[in-house]
Amino acid sequence: MNSLAKVAPDQSKSWDFVYRELQRQIIAGQLRPRERLVEDEIMARTEATRHAVRKAFDELERMGLVVRQPNKGVQVRDYSITEIEELYEIRECLELRAAARFSRPADQALVDQLTEIASQHRDASRAQRFGEVFSLNNDFHEVLYRSAGNQQLADAILHYTFATHPIRTRAFPNEELREIAITEHFAMIDAITRGEGQRLGELIHSHITRPKEFYLRATYIQDSL
Structure with missing residues (x-):
């Protein structure tokens, strides 16, 4: 039996x-x-x-x-290389547009809220509690983009963030990439504190591109060996 x-x-x-x-x-x-x-x-x-x-x-x-x-x-969930590139092209357009809206210093309440989430995310990441890392990372970015002042834009970003979850999460077990993500979260908070939308956009570009490149290497290069 x-x-x-x-x-x-x-x-x-x-x-x-x-x-x-x-x-x-x-x-x-x-x-x-x-x-x-x-x-x-x-x-x-x-x-x-x-x-x-x-x-x-x-x-x-x-x-x-x-x-x-x-x-x-x-x-x-799986994606072709073309689908990944197309999804991330859309994400970059949307998220950089949201970043450009942070042209003035953010309210202290927003800074405090994001700092609390980023701190919890850091602790969960270093403890390798990946389920919490997943949820807190989502929370951080949703709070940030909801504060950009365009809810339709925030909804569109959320949609494409969900669509790329399997791509983004593939990098979570990599300690070096997790530490970079932690640093970038706090740098984003500093950028909105100072009202530096352009700097925020540069940080977002690297923040969303790095996991994409990791996924492509891990999925397509390793699978072809």
Whole structure:
């Protein structure tokens, strides 16, 4: 008898537990682009119910980490090189436009809020709590762009940020890149404190480009070896 069949679903294992475990594996590269997520295997591995696994899939899809393919089920999201370049061209246009709106020193309340998020992100990053890094990084950028004064622009940035989650998170396990991201977050806060929109734009350009280049090297160069 298959030993997996002996494991009874644990009602206490919530969908959030399954979601965070799968999220961690995707971010850490343990689940690779195009890899299929099979309900029965995940139920056996996590001891969760089918309902919990399916709800976790729904949340992963909402966050842009997986896609549902006809006749293929749920897969870790993947992009062609052309799609990656196109997505990041749009992101850069949108985010640099938002940066240009910070032409005056930001309110102290915004500076304090971003500093608190950046500090929590730094601590989570150095402790390698990648689920928290993921959430706090999203929080930092959403608060920043919501403060640019154009909510439609902020919504568009959020949309394309979600679309590139699998690309951005691939770099999280790399300590050097995490430290650079920490430094850039605090530099962005300094830029808006001084009302230096151009400097903010330069920081944003490097901030979003570096994970893209890491993903391309890790996914396409390594896979071709």
